Amino acid sequence: MHHPALVAVESRVNPAECKSMAEVRQGVDALDRALVALLAERQRYMDAAARIKPDRDAVHDDARIEDVVAKVLASAEQQHLSPLIAEPVWRLLIDRCIAYEFSVYDRTRS
Template sequence: MAANPPDAASPARPTVPAERCTRMEEVRAGIDRLDRMLVALIAERQGYIEAAARIKGDRGTVRDPARIEEVVSKVLAEAARAGLSPAIAEPVWRTLIERSIAHEFEVFDRLRAKG
């Protein structure tokens, strides 16, 4: 049975680099491809959040303000190197961190409730 050809949004199909886009379809295809990649990376990150919930022995250690600031600082440095605006990077990561902490609390509590 022949494989289905990749659709326009498939990571296998090359997209036009942003600086060469001339049509909105090209822009949207590039964004859609990147969104799929971001989802996969955030899902992988979530796995580490769940590992932290499993490893940490005390619920009080789930939120670590010093670690939050360390992560944001590293992200802003990397964003500067990559040409990502700090006005995008910082609020996106702070939201990601807060949602990750909330998820970690949920997993921490669920694991401890099982006994």
């Protein structure tokens, strides 16, 4: 079963078969919509983490950050995604998710 965010992506033209910028843009737009849906789901996991973690000090975990980045880089290599894209994108994503989780933690504990 496919993730709902990926269903629209499957109908796009394969990048190697694009013959126009319109096809390229349609593919990128479909991927962007899927990425937004996946990031929204990831955010819901941050909501769960904020609810589950026993104290505010548990929100930022350097070891977990490095573990996530290492896993992403391994996956990126398998998928032929440049580490020059993957690492900074995920480090920023993690940073913003931690900030979001802090805000949820503080809002739900006050």
